[in-house]
Amino acid sequence: MVTLTLDRLSARYGRRRILSEISTPSFAGGQVVALLGPNAAGKSTLFRRILGLLEGDGSVRIDGALTERPLAYMPQDTGANAVLTVYESVLLARMQGRRLKVQADDMAEVDRALDDLGIAELGERDIGDLSGGQRQLVGAAQALVQAPEILLLDEPTSALDLHRQIQLLSILRRLAQERGMLVIAALHDLGQALRFTDQAMVLKRGELIACGPTEDVVTPELLHRVYRVAARIERCSRGEPQLIVEAAV
Numbered sequence: 001m002v003t004l005t006l007d008r009l010s011a012r013y014g015r016r017r018i019l020s021e022i023s024t025p026s027f028a029g030g031q032v033v034a035l036l037g038p039n040a041a042g043k044s045t046l047f048r049r050i051l052g053l054l055e056g057d058g059s060v061r062i063d064g065a066l067t068e069r070p071l072a073y074m075p076q077d078t079g080a081n082a083v084l085t086v087y088e089s090v091l092l093a094r095m096q097g098r099r100l101k102v103q104a105d106d107m108a109e110v111d112r113a114l115d116d117l118g119i120a121e122l123g124e125r126d127i128g129d130l131s132g133g134q135r136q137l138v139g140a141a142q143a144l145v146q147a148p149e150i151l152l153l154d155e156p157t158s159a160l161d162l163h164r165q166i167q168l169l170s171i172l173r174r175l176a177q178e179r180g181m182l183v184i185a186a187l188h189d190l191g192q193a194l195r196f197t198d199q200a201m202v203l204k205r206g207e208l209i210a211c212g213p214t215e216d217v218v219t220p221e222l223l224h225r226v227y228r229v230a231a232r233i234e235r236c237s238r239g240e241p242q243l244i245v246e247a248a249v
């Protein structure tokens with residue numbers, strides 16, 4: 001099974017240091033990890049550093065990968081190219097770094113990704129004509145269709161309605177378990193992180209200040225210290241942890 005371990009990872013933009021010595025335990029396939037932290041904490045920068053798009057000290061270790069390109073990434077702003085249909089754009093994402101000729105299994109993977117995300121009916125639409133939420137789901141399909149062993153998602157639910165948010169997070173958890181895929185998702189909704197993720201890592205001003213099982217990490221103390229809110233976590237009648245935010249402090 002694939003694992004990802006960060007060892008004293010740093011990153012800079014020019015001379016400005018953004019990430020300082022981020023070290024984590026090994027995250028294993030089959031899990032969903034929440035990457036948490038306030039605006040400008042360094043979450044997107046950490047993804048770029050893991051992907052090798054930014055240089056810096058320290059190392060990103062991937063062990064046990066079965067494929068040459070184990071990583072796929074869905075950026076925060078997925079953009080749109082009006083010249084392509086949804087189907088074509090997802091197929092193009094599938095073909096990145098693979099053979100030149102499209103084969104039956106590539107098309108089957110595109111169909112599967114669109115079906116999994118509930119957007120099969122958008123296949124013939126130009127991606128430039130989609131709503132923000134639709135475009136975000138297409139971005140998720142473009143990442144999933146690459147059959148990654150490690151999937152990095154930068155705020156994948158930010159443009160989605162409530163139904164689609166819950167649907168996407170449920171799908172990611174199911175696919176992580178079914179495929180042995182490691183999913184790391186930057187999230188701002190800590191209630192959803194509590195419900196849908198196994199582990200959490202919390203960045204504050206470029207430093208990793210907490211890392212571990214999500215329920216151990218997302219506590220009222222952390223919410224006060226990192227997010228400057230007064231909050232409680234209570235069990236609902238089904239025993240699930242619920243986050244109740246009382247005030248900004």
Ligand SMILES: Nc1ncnc2c1ncn2[C@@H]1O[C@H](COP(=O)(O)OP(=O)(O)OP(=O)(O)O)[C@@H](O)[C@H]1O
Nearest residue numbers: 013016018037038039040041042043044045046076
């Ligand atoms: N291309 C860039 N050049 C210079 N500085 C940058 C660049 N991209 C981001 N930064 C800076 O790096 C810091 C971390 O930004 P980053 O986008 O990683 O934060 P984030 O945690 O993803 O934030 P958010 O939750 O607001 O999306 C910020 O201070 C930001 O201004």
